[in-house]
Amino acid sequence: MKTEKRKKNGKPLSVKDFKSDRNVKWCPGCGDYMILSMMQKTFTQLDHAKEDIVCISGIGCSSRLPYYLNTYGIHSIHGRAPAVSTGLKLANPDLSVWVVSGDGDSMAIGGNHFIHACRRNLDINIIIFNNKIYGMTKGQSSPTTPIGMKTKTAPYGSYEPPFNIGELAISAGATFFARVPDKSPQLLGEVMMEAYRHKGTSVIEVLQNCVIFTDGIHEKLTDRETKDENQLVLTQGEPMVFGKQNEFGIQIDGMKLKKVRLEDKDSANTLIHDATEEETQQHIALAKLQLPDFPVAMGIIRNTESTSFEEELHNIIEQSQKKSSYKNLQELFHSGNTWEVQ
C-alpha cells in the first residue's frame, strides 16, 4: 500500500517540496532549525507520499514546526499532541505521523499522554526538543532542568530532580528510543529514518540548544574538543567505545555499567550494543549514563519489535466484523425483543 502511494506521487521529492510558504520565526541560531531541515530531508526519502504525512505538535517553540512543513499538520494544544496523534493514526493507519514536542510540552503538561503513547506502541514518531527550559514563556524550569540551574522560577537554582526522557520512555514501554545532539545532523537523519522504519512508538530526544535561556547547556557534549570523550555513540552490533582514539569502553561491573580505559587485555569484555534486546535493563542503564562520570549515550539505544497499537485494534475490528451476529445496523436494531404495532 505504501509503495503504491509513493508511485502516485510521480517524481522524486526534494527538500523544497516540504518547505511551506511561511517564514520560519525561531531565534537566529536556535537548534530547532537543524531539526526542521533534517525532517524535510528525511521526508524526501520516505515511502509515504507527501499528502500521507502528518505532523502534529502541542505548544511551545518546537511546536511551531508544523507550520513550516508543507505536509498535513495540526498545531494542537499544550501537551496533547500524542493524544491527537492517537485518534488520527487509529482513524487512518496508512498515514505517517510525526509528533514534535518540547521538554515542557511532553514531560510536564503532556506527561500522561506521553507515557500512554509509549505503553500502547502506536506507530508514530515523537521528536522531543530537549533544551531543558521553557523557552516560549521565557525561561521557567522544566521537568528536565538540571538541579542547581537558575531559572526564572528557580532563581536560587533548581531543586527538583529532573526526568531522564529515555528512562521514562523505555520504562513506559517505548520500543524505540534514540538520543541525538542538535549538532549532529547526519546522526539525526539516520535516526529519523530508523524511527520511520520502526513499527511502534519511536521516541527521539534531540538535545537542543536554546540560544536565549540555556545557551551552551549541551556544550560539553557537542564541543569539538570534548565531544568524543563525552558522547558514547551507539551502533547496533558494535562495541561500546568512545574517546578520540576509542580509548574508552563500557563494560559490566556486577549490575552496573562501568567506564574503562581500554587496554588490549580487557577490550574483549567491552559490551556490544544490541538495541533489539527485549530486556529493558541495559537500555535504561545506557539512557541514564551522565557526565561527569560517564559519557552520554547517543544514537539508537532501543529498537525492538512489537505489534503496533493500530494494527492490533484494526485486526480486532476485522475479526469482530467477520464474527458479528449482525450483518448490518438494521439487524442490530432489530436484535433482542421487538414487537409490531399494526
Place this chain on the structure above:
Amino acid sequence: MPDTKSKMKMRKAVVRFSGDSGDGMQLTGEIFSQSSGSAGNDLTTIPDFPAEIRAPQGSIGGVSSFQIQIGGTEIYTPGDEVDVLVALNPAALSANLKFLKPGGTVIADRDNFKKKFLKKANYDENPLEDGSLEDYQVLAAPASSLTKEALKNLGLDMQSVTRSKNMFALGIVYHLFNRPMEPTIDFFEKKFKGKPKVIQANMRALKAGYYFAETTDVLPASIVIPPADLPKGTYRNINGNTAIAWGALAAAEKSGKKLSLSSYPITPASEILHEIAARKDQGAIVLQAEDEIAAVCAAIGASYAGNLSITSTSGPGISLKTEAMGLAVIAELPLVIINVQRSGPSTGLPTKTEQGDLAQALYGRHGEAPLIVMAASSPDDCFFYGYQACRVAMEHMTPVVLLSDSYLASGKSPWRIPSLDELPDIQLPEYEGEAEDWAPYLRDPEFLNRYWKIPGEKGYEHRIGGLEKEDISGHLTYDPENHEKMVHLRQEKIDRVAKKLPSQEITGAQSGNLLVVGWGSSYGAINSAVIELLEEGHENVGFTNFNYLSPLPENTAEIFEKFDRILVCELNTGQFANYLRTKLPMFTYEQFNKNQAQPFFTSEIKSEIIKILEA
C-alpha cells in the same frame, strides 16, 4: 381454569419493583417492560439503584428499584405515584412505601419479613402484620418458600433457588395485569440458551407466582390496560445511552464515514463507550483514552483524519475537555461531544440527574467560542438527536454538544425502529473548485462552513491549529481587524444553522394565557402535566420544549409573543431562563426550578401551573 375475577380497566398504571441489590429487580423490571411493549402499551421506565457495587444485604441503602409506567395512551414519564409496589424485603418496603398511592397494591415476600431483616429496615414490628398497611391492598406471599418448593429436584444450588423468587413476584404481577407468560418463557429460552436448568428455574418460578395469585384470589380485581395508539412499525425498548450510540452508528453509515469514538469511563455516560466498543463488529474505531483530555484530543485527531468523530462523557469530563473544545471551534472541525449530565458541582451526586450543565455547554470555554448545543428529550429520541448531532457537526464543520442526562441515559421507552432511508440525508460540504484555488478557511457562501479536506488528499496539504487564522488563507495572523472578523464569522456560522432547524412547535393552546417552556429531558413531566390540564379544561395553556438550544429555532420569539406569560421549568436554578433573557430580552420569564437531583414529577409541574393560572 375459568377466570372469574372482575377486570378493572385503567388508562395507565405505575409499577415499582423493589428488593435487595442482589434480587434481580432490574432484570425483573426489564422483562415486565418487554411484556408491556408486546401487549401494545406505551411505557417509560427508570431504574433506581445504589451507587455502591455491593451495598450491605438487606439494608435500606442496598435497595434496588425499577419503576415503569404503562399506558393505553402515550406515556412520557415513569410516573409519579405508584399503583403496584413489589417489595421483596422490609428495606424495600420502607424505602418505597412513600411512592405508593393510597389504596395501591403491595406485593411482598412474606418470608423475608423476619426479625433480622425487619431490624435492618428499622421496623420494630412487622408492617405486614401490625395494621400499618391498612390503607393499601396487601398480598403477602410466601415467595421464597414457594419458589423453593417449585424448584426442588432441579439440582440447583441454594443461591440460584433463592434468586429465582424475583420471577415468582413477576408471575404475580403478570396475573394482576392479565399478561401471557409464553413470550417471556421464549425470552428465557433465548437468554439462557445452553443452561436448561436456569431456563427451568425461571419458568417454574414465574408460573408458580402466576398460579399462586390466581388460586389465592387475594387481589380484588385484575388490571387491563388497553393497547396505546402508537404509529405503526416494529418497536423495541431502548435506553438513552444505547440510543445515542446507535444514532451515531446510523450517522456514520448514512454519511459514508467511519465512526471514531474516544472516551474515558464516567458515570452515567460509560454505557455509550461500552456499546460502541462492542460495535467494532460494525467497524467502529474505539479508543478508551487515558483521560478525558486525551479522549477529546484523540477525537479531534480522528476528525482531522476524516472520520465522524465523537467523545462521550459527563459534566466533570466536559470541564476537562473545554480547552480542546475551543481548539475544535477555531480549527472548525466536526466533532460531537456528548454530555450525559449528572448532578454537580464537582463529583456531586454522580448517579443522579440534573440539567446543570447548560451554561457550561453554552459558554464554558475561554474566548469567544460558539458551538452548537442540542438536547434530547426522551430515551428513544436520543437516537434521533444522536444522529442529528453528528449530521449538523459534519454538515457545518463545527463541534456540537449533545446534552442528555442520567434520567434519559438509564430510562427506557419504546422506540420505533426506523429504516436508514427514513433518516434525513447527510450532505457533507463538498468543495467543487480546483485544488490550487482551495484554501483551508475558504467558506461555503450560504452556511459559512469551511471544507473538510483530509490527509491523503493530494494538493490540499494544510496546517490547522489553535492560533488565530487569517480568513480564507488560514495563515497565522495577529491582525486586529482579522480577529474581529473571525470572531463574528464563527458566531455567524453557528447562527445560520438555525435556517436548517425545524420550527419550534407548541402542544396545547397555540396562544393564550401561559406558555410553559422546557428543554431536554424535562419534556416528559411537563408534557404529561399540560395534557392533563388540557383534559381538565385549562384551555389557555401551551407547552413548548426545546431540543435546539444554540442556535435557537428561528420562530422562538414568534411563539413567545403569542402568550401573556412564560414559565420556564428546568432542573437547575434557571440557566435556560437566563439564556433566554439575554437572547430574547423583550419577554418576561417566570421560573420553576428544582434542585433535588431528581426529575420533575408531573404533579409538581401541574400544581405550579395551576398556582400561576389562579394567581
